[in-house]
Amino acid sequence: MSAVIERTVQRLPVPRRRRSPRTIITAGLITAALVALHAAAWIDTDMDLGMLAEGRHGMARFVAEAFPPDFAWDPVVRSGLEACLVTLWIGLLGTTLSIPFTIVLCALGSRATSSNAAVYQIARGIMSFLRAVPDVVFALIFVTAVGLGPFAGVLALVCNNTGVMGKLWSEAMEEIDDGPAQALRLAGAGRVQLIAHAVLPAAVPQLIGLALYRLDVNVRASLVLGLVGAGGIGFLINQSIQEFRFDEMLTYILMVLALVVAVDVLSSVIRRRLTP
Structure with missing residues (x-):
């Protein structure tokens, strides 16, 4: 059958x-x-x-002049390693220093924690503005204020990352289970208590994962900021290009590749450990 x-x-x-x-x-x-x-x-x-x-002949000549890379310890490799470390610090500080501002903005600009429509729209507008202005533009502005160097790059990343991470965090907070928050509201909890004891604890793993993702992005962004005078290995790459030292440029690019891969692997390991 x-x-x-x-x-x-x-x-x-x-x-x-x-x-x-x-x-x-x-x-x-x-x-x-x-x-x-x-x-x-x-x-x-x-x-x-x-x-x-x-233009393939020009590109071929450019690549031929870049090989082999210059691995001379002094001054190429040593200065490149020091600049890589500065680039990493720029990305790290640009991410962590933006967290307090991000928490304030996403608390005001998330439907899970903000009940005032005007405050919500203002917070979302600030986040949109900080996202809309590229970090390179912020870097140029801060270079005129504090001069050339990593400090301008950190300030630029703090501004741009606050807008980007504020949007990501506010949307993550809106996606959590509303049950604990409703229970605290019925118990008479205030807004700060609601955020501290219901919203943030439920969203912490996702928020940390997003922060690690932004750290990865900011380390790469700090490379570009170095091209406009904000320090780090991007400054050395720009300098070697201007001096037609393409073998040095290739060495610095390989260092950047190693740095980005290391940060990406570390972030992936931490995110996997945070995933239940």
Whole structure:
């Protein structure tokens, strides 16, 4: 009996999915719009594969001059290691020093903890502004205030990271179970008690994971900030390019690669340990 049923089931034709003319027209319009947008973007960005092919000789010469990398201890490797350490400190301080400001903003800009619509919108607006301004722009502003060096890079990352992490943390707080918070509200708990004893404890693993992710991003961002005078190994890369010392540049890039991989591995290990 079961064999008969199996043969019958196997012979049943798969029903064809019916698509209404309206759905087909909508899909066609969306496809045409995407094609038109990409065509406009291709034209306005001066995309030219032929120009890229013509410039292959310049790229080949650039790569040939970068190999082999310069592994001379003094001054290349030693200064590169010191600059890598500065780059790591910039990313670390830019992440950790932004946490107090992030907590305040996400407490005011999260629906799980803020009941005042005006305060909520103001907090979200501040976070949007800090996210919208690139960290490089913040670095240029702070360089004019405190001069060249890592301090400007730390301040730039604190501003930008507060906006980015504030958005991520506020959304994480909105996704937690609302049961403990409701129980505390019924017991007469205030807003600070609600945040400290219900919202933050429930969201701590996710918040720490997001902070570690931002640390990884900020270490890489601090490299770019060094190109505009905010210190770290990015400054050495920019200097070696300006002096046409491409072998030194390649050495510094390899150091950056090792630093980014190390931070990424460490962050992944910590996140796995935090995952229940």
